Amino acid sequence: MRVCRKERGSLFVLHFNALNSWVLGKAIHSLSRIGDEVYFEPLENGLSLRSVNSSRSAYACFLFAPLFFQRYEYPVASDEDQDTNEPFHCKVLMKSVLNVFRSLSSLEKTVEKCRISLNPQTSRLVIQLLCKYGVVKTHNLSFQECESLQAVFSKDVCPNLLRASARVLVDAVVHFPATLSEVTLAPSCGGRVIFRNYLEEETDPSKMMLTEMALNEDEFLHFQISKESEITFCLKEFRGLLSFAESSSLPVSIHFDIAGRPVVLSLEDPVLEVHFVLATLSEAEVSGSQKLTGGSCTQDGNRLSPSEAVGDDFQSDDIDSYMIAMETTAVEEATVNGCQLPHSPTFPLKGSKRTEGSSSTLLKPGGRRKDLLMLSNNKPESESEGENEEPGEVPGTPPNKKFRSLFFGSVLSQMDALHHTGLSEEVLAEASDVEEDS
Amino acid sequence: MPLSTQPETGDDQYILVANLDNVRNLSNILKAIHFKDHATCFATKNGIKVTVENAKSMQANAFIQAGIFQEYTIKEDSVVFRINLTVLLDCLTIFGTNALPASSTALRMCYKGYGHPVTLFLEEGGVVTVCKIHTQEPEDTLDFDFCSTNVINKIILQSEGLREAFAELDMTSEVLQITMSPDKPYFRLSTFGDSGSAHLDYPKDSDLMEAFHCSQTQTNRYKLSLLKPSTKALALSCKVSIRTDNRGFLSLQYMIRNEDGQICFVEYYCCPDENIDEREP
Known part of the structure; x- marks a missing residue:
């Protein structure tokens, strides 16, 4: 899936001054409230930094125009590149970027210039901070090539x-x-x-x-x-x-x-x-919701925590806590399946195995229904579905637990049948996953 | 001198007596080496050296010269004892650690000799606390044989320039690699962590650089876990001298100015990490 590219020193180079490195740092801090990864996308109209949470219920995008930078070098596609003439995208762990911009006060006080470049030969995103007294901090961050991240909204x-x-x-x-x-x-x-x-x-x-x-x-x-x-x-x-x-x-x-x-x-x-x-x-337009809420009051005292338990359970294999979670979050749990299109393949795959047992609960009316934030690629699905789903796959990326519940809620009952027969978009995710495995 | 009202009788039975008007002048410097529970104290007529070691690969020494104390009497050429540093620090800060200049705690430290406890009299606002801390059999300390004639490279930096660097070190890296060279990059600190590598370069003409004497390029790696405790000393210090000898041993000397403007030194020695794997040049 690595895009072939003409050999060149670097894909993009950015230079910017102290104030703007502070702004960029602030943007990173803001993004860190959303997801565990930052998507770096150098575009013709500027550098875009994006993030999405693991349940894909929150998405953030910062677009810094070329004028924001003192120097903005963007790779102009040559003839050779025509086949792969698409912007280069990569994602970096939020933790490592946040580490670079961790102290906003020191960014303000000591950093005089910042230089970001991407070197495909070494597969490193290089962030250089030129500080007071001539001190140079160079961070070579590993990145993953990935597809563009785009939320569909107008x-x-x-x-x-x-x-x-x-x-x-x-x-x-x-x-x-x-x-x-x-x-x-x-x-x-x-x-x-x-x-x-x-x-x-x-x-x-x-x-x-x-x-x-x-x-x-x-x-x-x-x-x-x-x-x-x-x-x-x-x-x-x-x-x-x-x-x-x-x-x-x-x-x-x-x-x-x-x-x-x-x-x-x-x-x-x-x-x-x-x-x-x-x-x-x-809010609940569902007719049955009131009936259920009365009875399930004690179980669902805290709506978020059961789903958190589920989220944890996907990572660990603690069956006991899973069982508890199953009991308390049958409704939300079931909806996992419904969300598989925009969801990463890892969770639904594991989740679907586990949730099969609870499928009978799918038809239970939910306490409340929530709509999904639809996130997908800005490309036709047929073309890039596999890569699409890839962003969610980074191992060790913990799910954003609280938002999971938001996301879970999106299922519509008429879609249940689809999810169960596997005719939903889940198939796409699975197929692409298989592809990648092979 | 609040403690001068104390009965002076029996002072002759002590082989070591040290008085200090502001106990923080002692406690602060001991905190700079407090990364293990036990410390060995060597007292001579020049002052007291407190040594803490870790993993037989690193050693920290705090020097509290006789001049720091308002009164310092020692009856033998050298007095050695091992003591629980955590307990000692707890006792020294028994009146609290807040640094209000108005309320300084006075200390009188006495030691009768081998087998006896160290007795601390702490006084603040007329309240006296007496602490007796058991001493232990002194253990041999490491001899790093770090001789200034073997020093290859030496840099003196203002601590300010290193403080942020140490605070931001990527702790997922196992080692800190130190490069000192007469040519570029002159002085470089590198880490190799989970998210990639990071380098910090200090040019030799930087205003932070007080002295730069590098004769040949040396790159050595030191266990970050061993060096991390030196951050405590760095935080207190105003200048730091970084030296490496021909074996790659590292000496970090921290110049610490106490509340009375006196200068003390804390020194860290560290062995290089032998398992150099070429993960990244």
């Missing part, structure tokens, strides 16, 4: 758009506890927007603290609510974006549709474009 068709300064939004979410996983954004026609902590349906509201923040229409730079809807999304990623937005003092645009459709958070600057796409919870 913010322009979203009927609702809120734009506010990062400060306003930071002030709004700062009151939520650090452990809170999801926050609900509820605009009302009265021109107010309410942020409140999301309570699990199963939890007893009398035992929980409810925090609510209302923002007035005039706090927003742009306020357009065509379709009134409440959306619930994950706070951790949102905070990651806000912290970047605040430091770069860019206004945050929130594009959203009905609950269940992904929310697109974006920042725009002449040399920088940032998009975060987060899955939102979709």
Whole structure:
């Protein structure tokens, strides 16, 4: 799958100054809230850094325009390259990149220049920090060639758009506890927007603290609510974006549709474009949900933890904890199958073996349904399905547990049959996996 | 001198008596070598040397010269004992570690000789704590035979320049490779970890470089786990001297300025790692 390439010194070279290395470092920190890998994609219109979480319910993309850099060398495809005339993509472990940019204060204080180059001959992504006193830090990071990572979303068709300064939004979410996983954004026609902590349906509201923040229409730079809807999304990623937005003092645009459709958070600057796409919870339209919730209250007291247990179980082979997880998360568990298209092949393969036993529970009405954030390649599936799925395969990449549950919820009952007969996209993933194995 | 009000009787039975107005001048420097529980103390009329060793491959020495103490009496040519350093440090910081200049703890340290405990009188704000710490049979310490005439390369750096480097070392690397050379890259620290390699280059004309005496190119690897404890000394120091001899042995000397502006030294010796595998040049 290695793309043939004309021999040349390096594929791309970037030079940038102290301030911009700080911005890049900040972007890496922000991405580290999303996934375990960073996708480096040097494109004609700039360097793109992307990440997606393991359950593919959150995606982030930073695009630094060539003008962001003092020097931006992008490989121009020559005739020889025509067959493989596609941008080069690679991914690097978040941990190792984060290590390079770990201390933002020292980036600010000591780094004078940064140089990033990619050398295919040595298979190393070289990040050089030229620091004060002539000290040069060179990090040769190993990378994996991979296909482009692209989320399918169109913010322009979203009927609702809120734009506010990062400060306003930071002030709004700062009151939520650090452990809170999801926050609900509820605009009302009265021109107010309410942020409140999301309570699990199963939890007893009398035992929980409810925090609510209302923002007035005039706090927003742009306020357009065509379709009134409440959306619930994950706070951790949102905070990651806000912290970047605040430091770069860019206004945050929130594009959203009905609950269940992904929310697109974006920042725009002449040399920088940032998009975060987060899955939102979709409230239960399911008729049977209420019936079940009463009975399963005790089991499902914490909706997230059972799925966490499952997530762990895929990695370890602890059957006991798996059994417990099975009991408590039959519904979510079953939905794993439904998500196999965008999911990495590793999990569904292992997961499907295990979940077969629980297939009877598939038809149990779920407490709540959530929509999937659809992520796929920006290429036709037939062409690149195999490579598509590859990003999720890196061994030792722990799944983002909390978001798994979001992702799990996406299954639609009418699709169940498909998943079971293996006619779903799962087949594609499996096939490609087989291919790669052979 | 708060302790001068203490009865002075019986002082003649001690072979070692040392008084210190600010115990942090001792405790801070001992912390710089505190990576193992046990330490061997050698006292002579010049002062006290405290030695800690690890894995028979590295040794750390802290020198507390007699001048650091307000009073220092020794009745024998040399006094040697082994002591639990963790306990000693716990006792020295028994009034807390916060560095408020107004509240300094005074120390009187006494030792009667072989077989006796070390007695510490600690006084702060009129409260006196007496600690007796058992001493142990002294063990032979390693002789690295690190002789300055065999030194091939020597660099003196401002510690500031190394502090960040050591804090950010890729701990997934087993070794730290140190290259010293009269030519480029002059002084290079390299790690080879899970995510790739990292090099840190210091040019010889850098403002951080106080002295640069390299006669030939030397590349040696040292176990990172052995060197990591020296970060504690680095954190306290203002300058560090890095030397390697003809066998590749490494000497790191840290110049530490205490709260009273006096200079102390901490020294680390480390054997090179023999198992050089050429994972990456």
